[in-house]
Amino acid sequence: MKILFRSPQEKAVVVISALSTVTLICAAFFLVARRPNLGPEMKRLKLMSVHDRVIDVVTSWATAPSHPADTMQLEVVWSTSRHDLPFYPEAAQLLEQQMKDEFRDSKNAVMHYRDLKDPTQNPGGSVSTVADLVRLVRANYEPQ
Amino acid sequence: MKIMPQKHTLFFSLVLVVAVSPLLSAGDTPDCTPADYKIVTTSLVAVQCKEEVPGTTGTGHLTLSDNPIPIGTATIIPYPHARQWLIVSLLSSNGATELLLPGKKYRLPFTLSPSHRTPPTPATIDISVDSTILVSPLDSVGTQTRFEFVSHLGYRQGPGDFCTLQTENFDRRLRSLSARCKLDTPIPPTITAESLPRLAPSPESIGSLFVTLNNDKNTQEIPYAVPGLLDVFGNLVKIDTKGQIAPGKAPASKDAADYYLNFNHSAATGSKPAWTLYGKVAPSLGGLHAGFQFKPLATADVGQNQITGIKYADTIDFGASVSRIFEFNGLLQGLLVSPGVTYETDKEFDRHNLMATPDLKFYFAHLYNPQRRRSLQKFARELQIAQCTVQPPIPNCTPIPWTVENSKPALWGYVFDMHIGAELGGALKDTTVKASVGNATQLLPSYKIARFVPVVHSVIEFQRFSIDESLTGRYLGVTENTVFESKDHSLHLLKVQGWRAYSVLTGAYNLDPTGRFALTVSYKNGFSPPQFRRINVVQTGITFKY
Numbered sequence: 071m072k073i074l075f076r077s078p079q080e081k082a083v084v085v086i087s088a089l090s091t092v093t094l095i096c097a098a099f100f101l102v103a104r105r106p107n108l109g110p111e112m113k114r115l116k117l118m119s120v121h122d123r124v125i126d127v128v129t130s131w132a133t134a135p136s137h138p139a140d141t142m143q144l145e146v147v148w149s150t151s152r153h154d155l156p157f158y159p160e161a162a163q164l165l166e167q168q169m170k171d172e173f174r175d176s177k178n179a180v181m182h183y184r185d186l187k188d189p190t191q192n193p194g195g196s197v198s199t200v201a202d203l204v205r206l207v208r209a210n211y212e213p214q
Numbered sequence: 215m216k217i218m219p220q221k222h223t224l225f226f227s228l229v230l231v232v233a234v235s236p237l238l239s240a241g242d243t244p245d246c247t248p249a250d251y252k253i254v255t256t257s258l259v260a261v262q263c264k265e266e267v268p269g270t271t272g273t274g275h276l277t278l279s280d281n282p283i284p285i286g287t288a289t290i291i292p293y294p295h296a297r298q299w300l301i302v303s304l305l306s307s308n309g310a311t312e313l314l315l316p317g318k319k320y321r322l323p324f325t326l327s328p329s330h331r332t333p334p335t336p337a338t339i340d341i342s343v344d345s346t347i348l349v350s351p352l353d354s355v356g357t358q359t360r361f362e363f364v365s366h367l368g369y370r371q372g373p374g375d376f377c378t379l380q381t382e383n384f385d386r387r388l389r390s391l392s393a394r395c396k397l398d399t400p401i402p403p404t405i406t407a408e409s410l411p412r413l414a415p416s417p418e419s420i421g422s423l424f425v426t427l428n429n430d431k432n433t434q435e436i437p438y439a440v441p442g443l444l445d446v447f448g449n450l451v452k453i454d455t456k457g458q459i460a461p462g463k464a465p466a467s468k469d470a471a472d473y474y475l476n477f478n479h480s481a482a483t484g485s486k487p488a489w490t491l492y493g494k495v496a497p498s499l500g501g502l503h504a505g506f507q508f509k510p511l512a513t514a515d516v517g518q519n520q521i522t523g524i525k526y527a528d529t530i531d532f533g534a535s536v537s538r539i540f541e542f543n544g545l546l547q548g549l550l551v552s553p554g555v556t557y558e559t560d561k562e563f564d565r566h567n568l569m570a571t572p573d574l575k576f577y578f579a580h581l582y583n584p585q586r587r588r589s590l591q592k593f594a595r596e597l598q599i600a601q602c603t604v605q606p607p608i609p610n611c612t613p614i615p616w617t618v619e620n621s622k623p624a625l626w627g628y629v630f631d632m633h634i635g636a637e638l639g640g641a642l643k644d645t646t647v648k649a650s651v652g653n654a655t656q657l658l659p660s661y662k663i664a665r666f667v668p669v670v671h672s673v674i675e676f677q678r679f680s681i682d683e684s685l686t687g688r689y690l691g692v693t694e695n696t697v698f699e700s701k702d703h704s705l706h707l708l709k710v711q712g713w714r715a716y717s718v719l720t721g722a723y724n725l726d727p728t729g730r731f732a733l734t735v736s737y738k739n740g741f742s743p744p745q746f747r748r749i750n751v752v753q754t755g756i757t758f759k760y
Contacts, residue, residue, distance in 0.1 A: 080662075083691030087638050087664045091553075091572050119296035119416040137266065137297075143618070146597075149590035154547045154582040159498070159507070160539045167505050182501050190586070190730065196353050205362060208416065209352055209396070209424045 120211055124204045127172050131165050140201035144186060147200070158188035169207070177212040245270070245326040246300070248339035252420040253367050254401055254410060255446060256312040257304040259322075260417045261290075261339055266297040267326065274324025276304055276313065279340060286313050288324055294411045300326075303407045314343050316447055342366065345445060347453045349437055352424070359429075363440070363453065365421040372397030372423065373442030379425055381435040388438055396424040401446050490517035490753055506536040511554070515742070517561075528560045529742060533571070547582070550575035556637075558744050564647045565744050569639035569663055576632045585627030585675040593621040623727075626676045633669035637688075637743075647697040649705055656697045656705035664691035665743075680732075682720040688743065689713050696746050708746075716740035716749070722757065732757045 125137050128144070132151040144165075148157045155161050162183035173180045185206060187195030197203050246263035253259055272290035277283060286306045293299035302322065304313045314320065320341040325334045345367055352360035377395035380388050398419040405413060414420050423443060443451045494513045513531045535554025542548065551574060558567040593616075598604040600616035640662040647656050666689040673682045693711045700706065717739050722732040736753045 080664075080692045084638075084662065084664045087636055087666070087691065091570060091636060091638060117295050117411075117415050119293075119299075119418070121416060121418055122295060122297055125297075139264070143590075146590045146594050146618070149587045150594045153541070154579050155539070155541070155577050156582065157587075160548060160550065160577075163502060163505070163507065163539050164541055166502055170502075179501065184498065196351070204418070205350075206352065208398070208419060208422070209360065209362065 120208050121204050123172055124169075124207050125200065127168050128165070128200060128203070131161075131168050138200050140199065140204070142200050143198055144200060144203065145188065145198075158186060158191040159183060162186040162188075162192075173207065173211055175213050176210070177214055178210050180207045180210045244337065245329050245331065245334065246324075246337045248337060249298070251339055251341055251366055252417055253314060253341070253343060253446060254414075254420060255368075255403075255405055256314045257306075258405065258407060258410065259302045259304065259314070259341065260293060260410070260414075260420060261300045261302055261322075262298050262417065263300065263337075264298070267300060268292055268297050270300065270326045270328070272300070272324050272326040274302070274322055274336070277321050277323075279319040279321045288322060289407075290324055290326065291407060293417055295415060296411075296417050299417045301407045301410060314341070316343050316345075316449065318343050345449075345451055345453075347437075347451070349453070359427045361425050361427075363423045363425060363437070365445070365451070367451075368399070368401040368420045368446040369397055369423060369443060369451070370401050370403065370446050370448060371442070371444040372400055373440055377425070377443075378441055379427065380438040380441065382438040383435070389435070392428045394426045394428070395440065395443075396426075397443075398422065403446075403448075490515070490755075502538075505538040507538070508534065508536050510534045511556070514561075528745060530559050530561060530563075532557045532559075535571070535573075545579050546576060547579050548577035550577075560744065562648065564645050565658070566642040566645060567639060567663060567744050568642055569637045571635060571637055573633055573635035573667075576634070578630070578632075581628075581630040583627055584629050584673065585624050588624035588627050589621065590618070592624055593618050596621055626674070628675065629671075629673040631671050633667070633671070635667040635669070637663055637665040637667055639663045641695070641744075647705060649699055649703045651703045654703060654705050656707055658697050658707070659695055661695045662692045663694060665689060666691065678724045680722045680724070682718075682722065684718045686716045686740075687713060688716070688741075694744075694746070696744065698747065710746045714741040714743075714746055716742045730758065 128134070128147060129137050132138070132147045133153070134147060134151065138147045145157050148161050153161065155164075165186070166181060166183040169181050170179065181197070181203065184192060185195055185197045186192065186203075187198045197206055244265065246261075246265055246267055248261055249264045250262040251259055252262075270290075270292055274288035274290065275284040276286040276288055278285060284307060286304050289303045289305070291301050291303075293301050302324070306313045320343070321338060322341060323336045323338045325336045327334065329335075343366075345365060348364045350362050350364065352362055373395050375394055375396075377393050379391045379393050381391060382388055398416070399414040399422070401420065402413070423440065425440065437453045439450065439452055441450075445451050492513075492515045494511075496509050496511045499508050499510065511531065511533045513529075515529045517528065533554055533556035535552045537550055537552035540549045540551065553570070553572045556569050556571045558569060559565050597616050599608070601613045602608060602611035641658070641660045644660050645658045647658050649655070668687050670685045671683070673680060690711050690713075693709050696708050696710055698706045698708050717737075719737045719739075720734055721736075722734045725731040725733065734753075734755055734757045736755075737751075738753070739750050741747065742749060
């Protein structure tokens with residue numbers, strides 16, 4: 071198929087737009103490919119309690135000054151963080167990514183971001199508090 | 215001059231408060247507030263504190279709950295890699311090997327070292343050696359097939375992966391439901407305080423059995439037993455009838471779908487009444503793949519009849535996109551990358567545009583503060599005071615329960631975000647456009663599409679009112695074709711190029727506290743693809759968001 075352009079400017083616009091799209095997609099995949107390598111940490115992590123591992127991830131996710139209590143709602147923990155991002159789905163997806171990274175020795179995914187309850191965006195979610203999340207992870211975690 | 219001493223006084227007071235507050239805080243924090251316990255053997259118990267107690271040791275003594283005479287001593291060591299847990303080894307005073315007996319209730323006062331308090335204040339935990347099992351659903355209300363059966367007593371042996379859950383009906387008849395069981399931590403008969411952390415790195419998993427029913431239930435039933443499940447005493451576990459497994463309820467929403475429906479009517483002097491429908495369906499399908507979420511999309515902005523000189527957007531889009539959020543620090547807090555593909559047409563399906571639609575959504579620092587977030591921040595501050603965890607501590611503070619529902623919502627909130635995207639593609643083929651009235655037709659030749667699309671979006675909320683403004687600028691890099699229908703319903707071919715802006719200003723009054731139903735007034739002004747006709751309309755209606 072031959073593409074006909076009415077003017078050189080039109081050709082330039084189409085070429086620049088196409089190139090910028092390709093660059094955007096490449097940049098996105100480059101960012102995706104970056105993963106921290108814990109290596110020898112893995113054995114030590116396996117000895118840690120699932121509860122403490124989840125608490126550590128949640129603390130890091132929300133950059134909380136201290137470990138959140140089990141009864142604390144995840145949405146409240148996130149709202150007091152310094153991140154200016156919506157809780158659902160953006161922050162929930164970030165949490166899933168961090169949990170996946172922490173529990174990458176598990177056969178199953180330990181959680182999905184859609185498990186997280188948001189009163190307006192995802193009222194059917196089952197995970198509201200930190201304790202709910204710990205329980206879900208314990209149920210799904212299958213160390214290899 | 216008189217102010218100086220006051221300044222000094224203030225300064226030294228502040229220094230004193232800052233210096234003393236950690237001591238005050240430490241002095242006010244209990245060493246351990248027992249929250250849970252797990253009976254591992256007749257002489258070994260794991261105790262959970264609300265506080266973190268790593269590196270803490272202690273001693274205590276065991277009594278029967280109704281008799282204060284000690285029947286044994288307790289040695290306490292920290293539970294490695296479980297910050298809130300302690301391991302309590304019990305030794306009988308009379309040399310008996312079995313200290314904790316089924317059906318009995320005990321009391322265990324203990325002190326920890328190092329202590330936050332001077333002198334150390336003993337904590338007390340009541341231990342009941344019974345088989346009370348708490349049954350809690352694990353899944354969302356829509357798919358309630360997974361349950362956790364939690365007991366203070368550890369389980370020695372599980373029923374295996376494929377198991378049966380016996381339930382009891384009102385007539386005391388037992389029914390068997392096939393299920394899958396997951397017992398993470400079976401407790402062997404001989405286990406010591408030293409070997410416990412290795413066998414059970416997660417103390418919460420002691421006395422925990424996950425049961426997944428093979429079929430969803432349609433009635434509420436009382437679980438009776440899981441054949442093959444033995445407690446640490448080797449007895450079959452019978453479930454207390456307080457626990458119930460409830461049937462799955464109708465889902466509150468399908469997956470994490472994003473559904474939006476806005477029906478409006480318009481009217482003006484000398485015109486027929488007109489209606490418009492703006493609908494959006496964008497359910498998230500599957501899980502995250504490399505952080506990206508797949509989302510099919512269908513939107514429609516269509517209507518019937520027109521007010522003189524005004525035409526609705528008349529756009530229908532089908533497509534799909536993947537999106538992933540990237541987190542940053544500093545001025546840019548987040549970037550939502552959403553490349554996608556869209557097929558664009560109109561109500562008459564006489565246009566066929568296919569486009570790639572890469573989109574970047576920028577979240578900047580301090581520009582995401584909706585009412586909900588501000589309310590939760592306010593609640594978090596109130597909770598600290600209610601739970602006596604605020605710094606500096608409140609003297610003689612007694613914690614009181616406080617929930618989000620108790621807290622008054624914030625008065626106002628705001629959101630501001632920005633998108634930069636592109637629409638690249640073309641009209642697939644030449645089409646023939648028919649007039650809405652009469653027999654006039656016009657050939658619409660195919661054309662290429664290269665649009666640069668910046669969007670600015672802002673929301674201001676005040677109590678139940680909100681104002682939402684979305685301003686879309688579209689730069690048409692190449693000339694596009696469109697057909698214009700004049701008042702006498704004759705059709706004309708037009709060429710469109712350059713900037714075309716489209717603004718939607720919506721005022722809403724939420725009818726419910728969650729904001730799912732709202733009365734809306736929208737003012738749309740500008741040019742919307744694929745027709746790029748002038749739109750200038752005020753609409754009122756009801757909005758449903760999910």
